[in-house]
Structures are given as C-alpha cells and as structure tokens.
Amino acid sequence: MIEVSQLRFTYPGSKEPTLKGLNFAIPKGEIFGFLGPSGAGKSTTQKILIGILKRYEGTVRVMDRELRDVKSDYFEHIGVAFEFPNFYHRFTALENLSLFRSLYHGKTEDPLHLLAMVGLEQYASTKVADFSKGMKMRLNFCRALLNHPSILFLDEPTSGLDPVNAKVMKDLILAQQAKGTTILITTHNMHAADEICNRVAFIVDGEINLINSPRELKVQRGSKRVRIEYTENEHVHHADFDLQQIGANPAFLQLLKNKPIETMHSQEASLEEIFIEVTGRKLG
Amino acid sequence: MRLRSAMMYDMKLQIRHGFYYAYVLIAAAYIVLLRSLPLDIRETVGTVITFSDPSVLGFFFIGGLVLLEKGQNIYDNLFVTPYKPEEYIISKTLSLTLLSVVTSCIIHLSAFGLHPNLFLFLLGVTMTSIFFTLLGLGLAVRCQTLNGFFLMSTVYTFVFVLPLVDVIGVWTTPLFYFIPAKASLMMIQSPFNPLGTGQMIYAIGTLTAWIGIAWMWTRFSFRKFITLQMGGGDPQ
Helix, strand or coil: CEEEEEEEECCCCCCCCCEEEEEEEECCCCEEEEECCCCCCHHHHHHHHHCCCCCCEEEEEECCEEHHHCCHHHHHCEEEECCCCCCCCCCEHHHHHHHHHCCCCCCCCCHHHHHHHCCCHHHCCCEHHHCCHHHHHHHHHHHHHCCCCCEEEEECCCCCCCHHHHHHHHHHHHHHHHCCCEEEEEECCHHHHHHHCCEEEEEECCEEEEEECHHHHHHHHCCCEEEEEEEECCEEEEEEEECCCHHHCHHHHHHHHHCCEEEEEECCCCHHHHHHHHHCCCCC | CHHHHHHHHHHHHHHHCCHHHHHHHHHHHHHHHHHHCCHHHHHHHHHHHHHHHHHHHHHHHHHHHHHHHHHCCCHHHHCCCCCCHHHHHHHHHHHHHHHHHHHHHHHHHHHHCCCCCHHHHHHHHHHHHHHHHHHHHHHHCCCCCHHHHHHHHHHHHHHHHCCHHHHCCCCCCHHHHHCHHHHHHHHHCCCCCCCCHHHHHHHHHHHHHHHHHHHHHHHHHHHHHCHHHCCCCCCC
C-alpha cells in the first residue's frame, strides 16, 4: 500500500535535512505507528505521505502512485485527522460534516451514520463551539472517514482524551482496520501505540532506528523472567523466576502451592523502555 | 459542482457571522443619507459610497473572514480534501462580490432610480469587488491578528483608493490612470457620465489586468503562508 525508499527532505532555507533517508513499507490493512519525540521528523513524514510536501528526494509510492506526481484527486482516497480537531464553530456538527462531504466527488458516507457510529447522533444539531474536546476528537474522526478512505492518517488520536474516550477512540480505529483500511498513526504516546499498532517505527533525528511489532520488541528485549508477589506474615514479598523450564522449577511450584499469590507478571520491557534503550532519547 | 457547494457554505457562514445584517444596516444608512442630499451633490456622494462598498467593505470583510478561519485552523482540514486553494479563493471572492453587487444595486436604485447605463455600473462594482477582495485575501493570509491586518490595510487601501480625491475634486494627476480605482470610479460614475468606447476599453482593460495581478499575488501568498504551513506545530 505504501512503499518508501531513501526518503530525504530538507525544508527551504534549512541546511540540515529533516529526513535523512527513510525506508519502510506498509501493507494494506496494517496499523502502523510512527513514534518519536517532537521534532524527530514524524510530522514531515506524515505531510509527505498526505501529499502536502512534494519536493522530497527518494521514492514514495502510495497505492502504486509516486506522490510527487499526484494531483488533488489523491485526497479522494485518504482521510486525515490532525491532532487539533478544528471546525467551523458557528456551524453545527452536521453542517460541518456536510460541508466537508460536499468537497468530494467520489462516494461518501452519510454524516448522520458517522455521528451515530461515534455516539454523537443526538448532538448533530449542536454548534461545534459547544462541544467538549472529547466530542470534537470523535467528530474529527468522523470527518476523516467521510470519503471511505483506503488510508487513514491519524495524528495523536488519543491526545487530551480521558481514559474512557481514549478507549472509545481505540475501538473506533480497530473497527476501521477490520474493514481493511490501512492506518498510519503518529504519536509520542507509547501506551496507545502499544495497544493498537501492528508495527511501530522509532524515528529520531530524521532517521528510523527500528521497525517491528510492539509484541516482538517487548519479548525480544525484555528479560525472560516472571515476578511473583505473595504475602507472608502480612507483608508483601516478591520472587523472580527464569521462564525457561519454569514448569519444572521446584521453588516456583512450591511458592504457587504454599503461598497466597498477589500478582504474577512476566518481565517484558515496556515500549517506552525499549525506545529509550534504542534511541537514547526520551519521548515527549 | 464543488465550487457551487463551497460558495453556498461560504454564504451560509457569512450569514452566521452577521455579514448580511451588517450590509442591510449599512445599505439602509446609505440610502437614507443619499435621499436626504440635494441632487447636485447626491451623484458625487453616491459614487464615493458605491465605490467604498465593494472596495473598502469587501476588503475588510474578507480580512475578518480569513483571520477567523486562520484562528480556527480550518485550513489544515480543508486542504487535505480535493478542495483546491484556487477554488477556495474563487468561492470566497465571488460570494462576497455577490453581496457587494446586490447591495450596491439596491443603494443605487433607491437613490437614483433606474438608469439605461446600469450594465457598465454593475460590471464596475463586480470587478472592483473582485480586485479588492483578492487584495484583502492576499493580505490577510500574511497577517496573524486583526490588528496587524488593519495596520497593513491602511497602506494597501490608501494607494489603491487614491483616485477618490479626483472624484471629490481635490486633486488630480494622469498617474491615477494606472491605479485600478480610477477605472472603477469611471465605471461606477458611468450612469451620470457615460463613457466613450476608448474609456470603456481603458476601464475594463485596467481592471482586468489588476485582477490578474491580484489573483497571482493572492495565489502565491496563499501557497506560501497557508499551504506550506499546513500540518500544524513545528515544521519538523
């Protein structure tokens, strides 16, 4: 779906390139996360893939078309939700979606259906000025889906959302993936990326340090141990065991049999720890 | 199709922001003023008023609209759809021009009644409105605040409306012929001072040329200050 090779980009007037030779490919139906701190090159990569910046070096092919040659009809096939959900404040939710819908030539979705999908149908006639951040984020997501996009670009999709709304958003993203949509997420929220991305790319200083699935990364780079917390004499204690041959480890089996167990956790690394280890940088 | 829909939403937005009510009030005030004036100066005042309506009002209204949309960061979202910046510029310009032409027409008819030379008059209002709206749009995308826009606009409008001093009989120079307002004023005055063929060609040609220049400048400004800044945040 997306093939990028030796992508370099330098902003006019800047001596240093912002992107220094990126290589990656994203198959259809994948949720791919770009993770990196501010200024790493995430937004620039996204702007190139969206088709806004065209004076790049290298090859960027999306749906078998080189992006520097595409015209505005490319936008018929992609959906974009920027981090900040901006709308016409004086228009209602439905008016805003209808306006954006009218800008497409191709087949579009009924805005009322989209509003119902994100639980905003009763606010269709409410002015966006009266919407909360969470409601605007959901409306922003609806706008990105108006044209049945083959590729969805989401910039910090859970930014500023409370846990309940963040969960709603993650479910909405996964539902789109189930329909076959390819989804690109740029974020510095490791937790959200860990939960929904099939693969992530760590991007720092305009270079990709690593691409892999969050699960593989955590398993490969974590210690293969399990930590057991148990109570003894009204105090909480813990003991660590090697995962290899754990079923035949007498100390482990004894502990399970004789002590009240509080928690059991395998000690895989968190995505955040791996990011710091690989890039030497913190996110945020 | 897309342009028609965009214009419809632009007009709806202008109504929501009270532009139409403002125009009704202004037009009513102008009509009362003009009808209270003696006929000998009514024509001069009418020309100045009719000129100021599409030029100055159009210029400031488009400035307000653009800065409002800039403040709401709506461009990022508009231009990741097939909507082209050129269509945006045309839609905004024509929707405001329509408003100007209708109000100018109502003001003129209420103050002076029906004239045989109305076509040239309306063409003058339309072309003046297109020029000044494009100018206001090109300037507004370069400004961050309404105050900044007002400050800059005094410089821009001062030069372009200078031939007004000729109409009110203060001063004149042949150099005015290079300024689009001279052509505008000739066309707006045409119901009272009919134009010869040469004057007509001069007036329409000058305004067409200035509209062409304003279109290219506005398109360039839009690309530089809006399209290339899209995506928000830092340029990284």
